[in-house]
Amino acid sequence: MRIDGAAYRTIWPEGDGVVAIIDQTRLPHDFAVVRLTGLEEAAHAIRAMLVRGAPLIGAAAAYGVALALRADASDRGLERACATLLATRPTAVNLRWALERMRGLLAPLPEAQRVGAAEAEAAAIADEDVEINRAIGLHGAALIRAAAARKAPGGPVNVLTHCNAGWLATVDWGTALAPVYAAFEQGIPLHVWVDETRPRNQGASLTAWELKHHGVPHTVIADNVGGHLMQHGKVDLCIVGTDRTTATGDVCNKIGTYLKALAAHDNGVPFYVGLPSPTIDWTIADGVREIPIEERDGREVSELTGRTADGRIETVRVTPDGSPVANYGFDVTPARLVTGLITERGVCPASREGLLGLFPERG
Numbered sequence: 181m182r183i184d185g186a187a188y189r190t191i192w193p194e195g196d197g198v199v200a201i202i203d204q205t206r207l208p209h210d211f212a213v214v215r216l217t218g219l220e221e222a223a224h225a226i227r228a229m230l231v232r233g234a235p236l237i238g239a240a241a242a243y244g245v246a247l248a249l250r251a252d253a254s255d256r257g258l259e260r261a262c263a264t265l266l267a268t269r270p271t272a273v274n275l276r277w278a279l280e281r282m283r284g285l286l287a288p289l290p291e292a293q294r295v296g297a298a299e300a301e302a303a304a305i306a307d308e309d310v311e312i313n314r315a316i317g318l319h320g321a322a323l324i325r326a327a328a329a330r331k332a333p334g335g336p337v338n339v340l341t342h343c344n345a346g347w348l349a350t351v352d353w354g355t356a357l358a359p360v361y362a363a364f365e366q367g368i369p370l371h372v373w374v375d376e377t378r379p380r381n382q383g384a385s386l387t388a389w390e391l392k393h394h395g396v397p398h399t400v401i402a403d404n405v406g407g408h409l410m411q412h413g414k415v416d417l418c419i420v421g422t423d424r425t426t427a428t429g430d431v432c433n434k435i436g437t438y439l440k441a442l443a444a445h446d447n448g449v450p451f452y453v454g455l456p457s458p459t460i461d462w463t464i465a466d467g468v469r470e471i472p473i474e475e476r477d478g479r480e481v482s483e484l485t486g487r488t489a490d491g492r493i494e495t496v497r498v499t500p501d502g503s504p505v506a507n508y509g510f511d512v513t514p515a516r517l518v519t520g521l522i523t524e525r526g527v528c529p530a531s532r533e534g535l536l537g538l539f540p541e542r543g
């Protein structure tokens with residue numbers, strides 16, 4: 181994507197054991213590039229959410245392995261790198277997927293070949309992510325085009341999205357937002373309702389920032405507004421991302437997604453999920469019971485951070501001193517509430533049969 185005329189991915193190697201990322205904790209106020217040079221820095225970047233979003237977490241972990249092997253390419257070094265990175269965040273399955281792919285390739289190689297092979301494989305994972313998301317964009321844009329055809333001529337298609345599943349959550353393009361960008365490029369009139377997505381405000385801070393830079397019409401709304409908009413015919417379709425989708429089509433995504441899916445179901449609004457295949461967990465069938473849900477620091481709920489009128493970044497508390505808080509990061513939307521999964525191979529029903537129709541090699 182382009183920021184002020186320059187093309188960016190969210191992660192890129194700079195050579196000599198340096199991997200650059202965009203520090204997402206500083207957006208939308210500052211655009212800052214951070215350089216990672218070792219395992220601990222890579223693990224910190226994922227854990228502290230300098231990089232975030234399931235596909236980008238996977239790519240960052242792959243580059244983290246490559247950085248780690250520069251310091252220690254032994255079997256022990258490889259295992260330590262994979263274990264350290266795997267422990268950073270529990271929910272997005274792309275992390276495990278990328279580490280298993282790296283370990284599977286690297287473990288049989290002699291130590292002397294591991295660094296080069298790891299760097300090449302991390303780059304391949306990043307490039308594949310871009311192509312997967314580009315394809316999701318084209319398949320999803322067809323859905324937006326169909327929605328436009330059902331509307332009065334000239335009226336924009338109103339898409340509601342939750343959290344940030346745009347290019348910042350991936351290496352480029354995004355998952356849920358890839359169809360939005362593709363439709364926008366195709367000249368389809370559209371407008372995006374952006375859920376603010378408390379507690380970390382990925383919608384208000386990141387999705388709005390992306391869409392603004394791309395020139396896509398959008399409006400930020402408080403998290404609880406979506407149901408009201410749907411009751412009044414102001415949402416044509418919802419498209420969200422996912423951090424892990426089961427083999428049966430249950431969709432785990434940022435906390436609050438489930439409530440939007442319920443409201444969409446009640447109002448007959450199509451509810452789609454941008455799903456790259458590395459986000460499918462083929463090993464599980466029951467998302468509610470089997471997907472580990474990340475619980476994060478309660479201060480993300482009890483505090484708010486933003487920029488003051490005179491340009492300072494400030495954090496303020498919004499709860500009474502001593503009130504307990506709970507901070508669940510994700511929830512699971514059962515497959516029955518999902519209209520379709522937009523994958524790189526096409527759109528399918530949210531079911532085992534639907535997924536196997538597109539990915540028969542997993543049967």
Ligand code: MRU
Binds near residue numbers: 233235345434
């Ligand atoms: O906690 P985060 O910011 O890493 O959460 C990930 C997300 O941005 C969303 O859940 C997203 O919709 C799925 S990742 C494309």
